[in-house]
Amino acid sequence: EDQVTQSPEALRLQEGESSSLNCSYTVSGLRGLFWYRQDPGKGPEFLFTLYSAGEEKEKERLKATLTKKESFLHITAPKPEDSATYLCAVMDSSYKLIFGSGTRLLVRP
């Protein structure tokens, strides 16, 4: 069965303290791995798509990487405005996005 697992469930960082979020997945016929950011009461906002092992994407303080079994979202020198829930999803062979439960990130000033 296709599955996406994210860890940790919650993460508290001080402003400027870099860290990484993990997304491990099991899927047949991976068509892409996606990272989204979700603020409370809002819909997820697209961040990155990764397609093949070894691929990396960057956007401001965020960098996403992909291996054959997992993806990492690295946050460098985070700011309080980076506080949100970060969601990982994989697109399976039927073009359906399967989401993990997310990592709730809190960055304290």
Add this chain to the structure above:
Amino acid sequence: EAGVTQSPTHLIKTRGQQATLRCSPISGHTSVYWYQQALGLGLQFLLWYDEGEERNRGNFPPRFSGRQFPNYSSELNVNALELEDSALYLCASSLNRGSWSGYTFGSGTRLTVV
């Protein structure tokens, strides 16, 4: 460019009633997806419509149904509401299936069943 719009923002219904949620995709997008996000849980796939047809369905009972109109807007209907149907219902759209930019989500409809 207008994003994905959903209405209503909030909806309160009584157990046993029916709820209708609406979604307008980004102009030019033909695929519409519905997800349920219950409190403390991840997004669960409900339905996918493309070019007016239902293409895929998640593990939800038949009382969850919907349709896509010729202008690609979509409607989600939930019949015989149960308390556990209380959740944020998210609609997303994409240019076509398997779009490399993933889906663009709306802000959701918060359904509360009392």
